[in-house]
Amino acid sequence: MAAFSATHCRSYSYSASINGGQTQRFASSSSFLRLSAPAKAKVFLQSPRNSQQTAILMQDGVVATELTHEEIETPKEKLKDGLLSFTSAKEWDVKTGFDGNENESSVSITVVGASGDLAKKKIFPALFALYYEDCLPKHFTIYGYARSKMTDAELRNMVSKTLTCRIDKRENCSEKMDQFLKRCFYHSGQYDSEDNFSQLDKKLKKHEGGRVSNRLFYLSIPPNIFTEAVKCASLSASSYNGWTRVIVEKPFGRDSESSAALTKTLKQYLAEDQIFRIDHYLGKELVENLSVLWFANLIFEPLWSRRYIRNVQLIFSEDFGTEGRGGYFDNYGIIRDIMQNHLLQILALFAMETPVSLDAEDIRNEKVKVLRSMRPLRLEDVVVGQYKSRSRGGVTYPSYTDDKTVPKDSLTPTFAAAALFIDNARWDGVPFLMKAGKALHDRRAEIRVQFRHVPGNLYNRNFGTDLDRATNELVIRVQPGEAIFLKINNKVPGLGMRLDRSNLNLHYAARYSKEIPDAYERLLLDAIEGERRLFIRSDELDAAWALFTPVLAELEEKKIIPESYPYGSRGPVGAHYLAARYNVRWGDLDIEQ
Ligand SMILES: NC(=O)C1=CN([C@@H]2O[C@H](COP(=O)(O)OP(=O)(O)OC[C@H]3O[C@@H](n4cnc5c(N)ncnc54)[C@H](OP(=O)(O)O)[C@@H]3O)[C@@H](O)[C@H]2O)C=CC1
Numbered sequence: 001m002a003a004f005s006a007t008h009c010r011s012y013s014y015s016a017s018i019n020g021g022q023t024q025r026f027a028s029s030s031s032f033l034r035l036s037a038p039a040k041a042k043v044f045l046q047s048p049r050n051s052q053q054t055a056i057l058m059q060d061g062v063v064a065t066e067l068t069h070e071e072i073e074t075p076k077e078k079l080k081d082g083l084l085s086f087t088s089a090k091e092w093d094v095k096t097g098f099d100g101n102e103n104e105s106s107v108s109i110t111v112v113g114a115s116g117d118l119a120k121k122k123i124f125p126a127l128f129a130l131y132y133e134d135c136l137p138k139h140f141t142i143y144g145y146a147r148s149k150m151t152d153a154e155l156r157n158m159v160s161k162t163l164t165c166r167i168d169k170r171e172n173c174s175e176k177m178d179q180f181l182k183r184c185f186y187h188s189g190q191y192d193s194e195d196n197f198s199q200l201d202k203k204l205k206k207h208e209g210g211r212v213s214n215r216l217f218y219l220s221i222p223p224n225i226f227t228e229a230v231k232c233a234s235l236s237a238s239s240y241n242g243w244t245r246v247i248v249e250k251p252f253g254r255d256s257e258s259s260a261a262l263t264k265t266l267k268q269y270l271a272e273d274q275i276f277r278i279d280h281y282l283g284k285e286l287v288e289n290l291s292v293l294w295f296a297n298l299i300f301e302p303l304w305s306r307r308y309i310r311n312v313q314l315i316f317s318e319d320f321g322t323e324g325r326g327g328y329f330d331n332y333g334i335i336r337d338i339m340q341n342h343l344l345q346i347l348a349l350f351a352m353e354t355p356v357s358l359d360a361e362d363i364r365n366e367k368v369k370v371l372r373s374m375r376p377l378r379l380e381d382v383v384v385g386q387y388k389s390r391s392r393g394g395v396t397y398p399s400y401t402d403d404k405t406v407p408k409d410s411l412t413p414t415f416a417a418a419a420l421f422i423d424n425a426r427w428d429g430v431p432f433l434m435k436a437g438k439a440l441h442d443r444r445a446e447i448r449v450q451f452r453h454v455p456g457n458l459y460n461r462n463f464g465t466d467l468d469r470a471t472n473e474l475v476i477r478v479q480p481g482e483a484i485f486l487k488i489n490n491k492v493p494g495l496g497m498r499l500d501r502s503n504l505n506l507h508y509a510a511r512y513s514k515e516i517p518d519a520y521e522r523l524l525l526d527a528i529e530g531e532r533r534l535f536i537r538s539d540e541l542d543a544a545w546a547l548f549t550p551v552l553a554e555l556e557e558k559k560i561i562p563e564s565y566p567y568g569s570r571g572p573v574g575a576h577y578l579a580a581r582y583n584v585r586w587g588d589l590d591i592e593q
């Protein structure tokens, strides 16, 4: 009998053909495949997000004997290239984690930089939400690692105080939280000390209790100490019999050169498939839905090209400044902070050709093709801005340079707009306009697709002079208030012939009662499951930097002065001129939006 394990919150299905017989399907909950030895079995594993079937070929002879075990767990990550191959009984035992009585594997998650902002704000809450939803493996341990001195109890206290997440108001939340906190521990250490990581290793081993140990390290630390931490974790605290993976937070360098150097150093200690470069925008529900929208809807599929699409807008805005993060931000600026990663990743997903399958490598292959087809970005196609102080309603909002960690003469852009082009057959000539800014009038992230005008439109007259207002527009609102809506033209009811524009609206909160998980939940679960689709491959990263590095260098060399905009405004006027040059009007400025 062979057993296939899957986390509860994502169901997998299995089908198997035994001794060449008919293929049978198995539900994930009853994922036991009974085989009478000796057997020759071909088993297919199908995850809900991976339509490609992964074949596990159980070789005759060796497997047949091994299948006399009562239960054999086959973790998905053991399926290298879809093939689980082994040559001896011993190897089978090691590879599958089956070793007599201790037939289950464990996962240890170490949050490196546990005392920091991201750990408190996002990582621990996401781990708790996964625990609450029963998504974490049975044997898991969470370790916080940082230099700050803390006891386990103090870490738990810190985590519980900041555990504000979507689960807060749910049933049994505090009970679940107590159970969760009992699985959280703390180890104080330096990021560049192999000894300190060896001590952590000893503690992890204790918790793993002889089971196959799988280890995930989340680097939630400033980028200048990534390399040291990876080196020490990899040399002194890697798993000896399971997998070791490292989630690396952005920024991945600040230009092509520094990014390549970072990748090179990381690869001294880790294989590419151990590195999970996180871009949390890829974990957002509506970004995940992009491919579904295009590839699973016949009505959109034919429209997705230069033939029907006039322009695509990728908009990110925040209604607060760099408060508290000025030190980090001033070294990077909005182009590196948001455009080079979050918006460009969305663009690549939006514009890619149909991948061969939903497999990580197939998707990333398509994304990288888009990035490599992009026209070099010119300085004249970029507008930069920086927010200035403003008083409104008796409140004074600060300038960017009022932040004590920011030099008074800083030229770092807190706003940027850019016009990008993909020089391939599908998108030739279509402007992809990006806009990202801090301290603007609202908080939003959205993709707006503006379609061409209807040729020879019978109803032009009825729209007055503003043809743009008659353009169909598809809006994918990533946040807040996740929604997809399509602006269409319709007749106002009545005896006359007056046209109006209305939204066909899929508003997630109205359509689904289920809460939308936080991006970090999805990405952490993916990393635990070894799903790489939503993580950035090194060639994607190279292509992304190749696009932005020259223009970033030019902005810095020429000391381009950013256009001022008042805190809480709609950003610099230059963004409108840039759009107008390509015959575009920003969709978020429309009164109806
Ligand atoms: N915060 C956010 O919203 C986001 C953060 N990120 C990225 O995630 C990572 C972590 O971010 P965040 O939590 O804000 O970072 P923090 O500045 O809060 O740093 C995290 C921890 O690292 C240690 N640390 C800080 N500075 C240094 C230093 N100079 N040398 C050694 N250790 C240091 C501190 O722990 P101790 O002193 O206890 O060792 C600190 O608690 C960064 O790479 C950041 O760019 C990405 C997206 C959003």
Ligand SMILES: O=C1O[C@H](COP(=O)(O)O)[C@@H](O)[C@H](O)[C@H]1O
Pocket (backbone or CB within 6 Å): 280, 318, 337, 445
């Ligand atoms: O990566 C980053 O993202 C946040 C915005 O993330 P969101 O999920 O809250 O939209 C941004 O504030 C930060 O500057 C940037 O580093």
